[in-house]
Amino acid sequence: MFVRIVKMSFHSNHIQEFEQMFDEKKEQIRNTEGCQLLELYQDKINPEIFFTYSFWNTEQDLENYRNSDFFKTTWQQTKGYFNNKPEAWSVDKKESLT
Numbered sequence: 001m002f003v004r005i006v007k008m009s010f011h012s013n014h015i016q017e018f019e020q021m022f023d024e025k026k027e028q029i030r031n032t033e034g035c036q037l038l039e040l041y042q043d044k045i046n047p048e049i050f051f052t053y054s055f056w057n058t059e060q061d062l063e064n065y066r067n068s069d070f071f072k073t074t075w076q077q078t079k080g081y082f083n084n085k086p087e088a089w090s091v092d093k094k095e096s097l098t
Contacts (some may be wrong), residue, residue: 001036001093002056009049013017014081018050025074029054032068034061048083059090 010018022040030038036055043049056062065071 002059002062003091004054004062005089005091006028006052007088008051008078008082008086009046009047009084010081010082012048015048018078018081020091021074021077025070029065029074032065033060034058035065035073057094062090077090 005073008018026038028041029035034057036057037053039053041051043051054062056065
């Protein structure tokens with residue numbers, strides 16, 4: 001399993017817009033071929049910082065999503081809300097205890 005973690009920091013006046021946009025698009029993201037999980041987190045100390053956490057079957061599934069018109073349009077809109085450069089990590093899931 002391939003995991004993608006993205007850290008995003010937003011201008012405080014755009015947080016509500018981002019959350020609304022995410023709510024409108026989350027099902028389509030989650031239902032993208034190869035996406036097994038999608039989660040959104042907000043930092044407890046700094047409410048301007050958010051993380052997305054997604055599980056993908058393969059790196060190619062993520063790349064297919066990232067090359068889609070849907071992603072390009074969504075990411076372009078999201079970038080307009082940032083107050084800092086986003087950071088992203090691609091990691092392999094090693095263990096999970098539930």
